[in-house]
Amino acid sequence: MNINKIQTPCYVLEEDKLLHNIKTFKEALNNRFNNNILGYSVKTNSTPVLLDYINKEGCYAEVVSYHEYSLALSCGFKANRIVYNGPLKNKETFLHAIQNGAYVNIDSKRELDWLCDLPSEGRYSVGLRVNLDLQKISPDDCKDKEDFSRFGFSSENEEFLEALNYIRNLGNVNVRGLHLHRTSKTRSLDLYRNICKYGIKIVEKYHLNLDYLDIGGGYYGDLPGKPTYQDYVDTIADSLSVYFDTSKLTVIVEPGNAIIASPFTFYSSVIDIKNIGSNRVVVIDGSRNDIDPFFHKTDYFKSFIPVQKDRLLIPRQVFVGCTCLENDRLFVLNNHYEVRVGDIIKFSFVGAYTICLSPLFIRYFPRIYVQNGNELLLSREEWTEKDYLQQNVLNS
């Protein structure tokens, strides 16, 4: 890529990496399931040009709010290629989704009540999100013993059965699927083995006759030493085949991070250098908000452009972001070549839970480019105060 063509700070979406991830995940699914759906988790990164690729590559959109549902429709997904999850549905989009063939996984009691507003002459299908208690189903994946999931209906008490009975009593709605999403920090294969086992237990206990199981997201991307997409799919297929005819069952997966972390890179320029005590402080035009909005990370996949080895070695350089937050400090370089104003830092693997979580703090949203071979296209212009002011009404 010709680095001179970009204006920092910016993200670059590399088309070939995105297409590779989608193709490899789809191949893994096709190897084991005749009927499968790759439902990309829109919340992980909802950049419109990305959703356009996802749609054109034949993936579904997995959405978790009425805004995301409408966004998916606006970006070209047909309703019957949407998986609609989460507690932030509204009645209008919920009813629209069910009537237009989306996979709708009910998460709460208020959604059960909305089912009564479906036209009575029709026949409808929904899924139910199962509350997954890691301590019970997969203790090795549960780091915090106090932890519990707040989503879905628990079959450890009466709530799941009540939801099921509520739907059965309606007469015109059928439960055709279960939503079994649960992430854990381990992202282990055992987690998926245990989730599948638990799903089967529920199907047996309540005598369910299902079309689909939605196993959710939470997979590693293509990282050395970690399970591959095929490892995950094989684990799921082997675990489900104990009970299901996997040539008939539809399996849905909802990867976010595994698809989109690696295709996005963030570029930021050094804009100032100052010396404070023994620290050489390097200020960049990006911020932790751009690449680590939870402020959790202690280091980044990073490289420097250009790396000019004729420079002095500096004992300690502290890299800080452009905001006025004291803790907007990114990393420290010890005994490294001197970094100067104008140098560019490239942060890799930043596509997941970054762009969609960046606040409008001090500086507005940065540019997004798409790299397509040698071509670089500007997909989102930098936001200005005009974009910030939209939908606002001033007093005078």
Ligand SMILES: Cc1ncc(COP(=O)(O)O)c(C=O)c1O
């Ligand atoms: C319901 C649901 N599906 C899919 C995902 C995507 O998870 P990941 O990005 O870890 O694959 C999430 C993330 O929390 C989720 O809540």
